[in-house]
Amino acid sequence: MPAGSIEEGLSQAKEIIGKYPREQRFLLAALQDIQKHYNYLPREALALVQEHFSVPMSRLYSMATFYKALTLKPKGKYVIKVCDGTACHIRGSSLLVEELQRLLRIAPGETTTDGKFSLETVNCLGSCAIAPVMVINDQYYGRVTTAAVGKILEDLEAKE
Amino acid sequence: MIITIDGKQCEAQYGEYILDVARRNNIFIPTLCHSDALPGQGNCRLCIVEVLEGKRRRVVVSCSYPVKGEVEVLTNTEKIRKMRKNLIRLLAAAAPDSDFMRDLQREYGLEEEERFQVYRGEDCILCGLCVRACEEVGIYAISTVNRGITKKVSTPYAEPSAVCIGCGACARVCPTGSIKMKEENGRREIWGKTFALLPCPGCGKPFITREELAYVQAKTGLEPAEILCEKCRQKRAARKMRDVFKDVTMK
């Protein structure tokens, strides 16, 4: 799924929002769709949401900062989620995070300057049997070792 | 119905909050996030009391616990004091420079906090009263942002708000004085936005922002000349009373 860019205009955002009835219970779903399309919540798109649903901007901003799935800054093309739940932690997930930090030169929660990778830690992916687990976009990687991390990143770079 | 609070018989309505019954009967329960105008927050937990109902005995939050039966309430048991002490320690760590918290610390014989990390420079305990106040005014300029330990109250994007009218309601309800509102040379500054203050038509003292005046006018349909500062409003009310009773003579 190629991320939409704000330059292409807001017609996409308008279309996404327009699909929803003007009722507050659809707010979160609309925000999620926008996040999915642009990889973040562009300010201009939030203004459209505000208009469509007649909600105060403060409320939208509160939601956008509360939910982990929503971000106000663009996320990378590849979002790397390293599980740091109990099982993964015991099996050395913090070493994976360290290795990724070293290779990508970003801390969890950040995105590389070229916009390719975002690094995140999550609290349980429900796949403890194959701990430590890492997910990149929708692809799962189980029993990951620090050595494998470099290889996985290389493969993604090669795909470009 | 009758409920007993610290041994005193108190008349209570079904559904009334324990705190309200206690206050009416001059029984003091400490509160932080409670405001008579915006009741039922239930965030700070300072107002905890013990409720005895038959054989059951439990700790409840008095500002949002409705009276449903003829219960017995104890506001200052050893257990409550102990729990409240811990709450005060935690809240004081979040609001170390608030006079209110300092007084409570003293009252409960607490020393400077050593165990919990103390956050200096900020006195917000996230009670949410300011956000509620702004909603009540109908402006919705501020909200809580983030979550967990980074949660705070802010305007969107932490920028001067596009919609704030500078009424100061949020700062007035804040129990710890953590919302900074500066007034100087006929200007008011709040949430990073500066407003010019207009003079009261009664006494000439600057008291209201242009934006708030326009908002009040639109909402109430009053003429600007009728929108007075607090003092002049009281005076006018007193004068009206006098006029009403002018021709009434006591027999």
Ligand code: SF4
């Ligand atoms: S001063 Fe602004 S933020 Fe505070 S209550 Fe008034 S409108 Fe809301």
Ligand code: FES
């Ligand atoms: S006053 Fe009851 S919880 Fe704060």
